Amino acid sequence: MAKKVTKKSLKNSLKVSSWNVAGLRACEKKGFHDWVAQESPDIICLQETKAMPEQLSPELVNPESYQATYVPAERKGYSGVATWVKEGIEFKHLGGLGIEKFDCEGRTLITEFSQFIPINCYFPNGKRDHSRVPYKLEFCREVAKLALKLKKKKKKEVVICGDYNTAHHPIDLANPKTNTKSTGFLPIEREWMDEFQTQGFRDLFREFTPDENGHYTWWTYRGDCRARNIGWRIDYFWSTEDFLEEVILCNHSPEIMGSDHCPINLFIKK
Numbered sequence: 057m058a059k060k061v062t063k064k065s066l067k068n069s070l071k072v073s074s075w076n077v078a079g080l081r082a083c084e085k086k087g088f089h090d091w092v093a094q095e096s097p098d099i100i101c102l103q104e105t106k107a108m109p110e111q112l113s114p115e116l117v118n119p120e121s122y123q124a125t126y127v128p129a130e131r132k133g134y135s136g137v138a139t140w141v142k143e144g145i146e147f148k149h150l151g152g153l154g155i156e157k158f159d160c161e162g163r164t165l166i167t168e169f170s171q172f173i174p175i176n177c178y179f180p181n182g183k184r185d186h187s188r189v190p191y192k193l194e195f196c197r198e199v200a201k202l203a204l205k206l207k208k209k210k211k212k213e214v215v216i217c218g219d220y221n222t223a224h225h226p227i228d229l230a231n232p233k234t235n236t237k238s239t240g241f242l243p244i245e246r247e248w249m250d251e252f253q254t255q256g257f258r259d260l261f262r263e264f265t266p267d268e269n270g271h272y273t274w275w276t277y278r279g280d281c282r283a284r285n286i287g288w289r290i291d292y293f294w295s296t297e298d299f300l301e302e303v304i305l306c307n308h309s310p311e312i313m314g315s316d317h318c319p320i321n322l323f324i325k326k
Contacts, residue, residue: 182239
């Protein structure tokens, strides 16, 4: 049964937003700052920033009311994550995965707050020829392993957010039957998500919207797919199970443009 949400419970919540911006410099020109000003998340996790900090505008390097930390890939114009935290919120960055072949691609930034630890992740794409699927699955398992290690060591719940590049179930994409051989919906990728669940992680969006299809976070630019809502749900907030007690709501913002992905949002108790 989906959890019930009231306006009162949302009013004083801590809002975390995650968004694959598909190039932050491009997204900046498509209303990114307007989205930040209007939605005012307390914590913003960005993926696929595709830029070195020195390539960014002053407004992105030192955004008003936020402290921004960027983890770029060594390769220019590729991958990269960033986490923005509102001024006045105490936090400590814990780094990346600690594994060079993943960290060199700027895929992870772990941050510790008083009540939880979010891991901002840009999971690898398996590629059309599936050549990076083994790399992707190794990354997935290392993220899960580290999350469980942090939970035990820090005695805090962990939230793993970002672009997972995998749709878990048939209801998570518009055309499941025609994509069984496409990376992002391969049986081996979906089996990892099953494994992830058995380790005690929960897909927070499905705690509120358990059985409905049509809820997507990415749409190809081809064929007017976004307007027709022919998409995939590949961006998630998953958490360690006990964190569910802190969660008020998890939802999507498909109306927000600026990228081929939309922002996703998590509201938690302060």
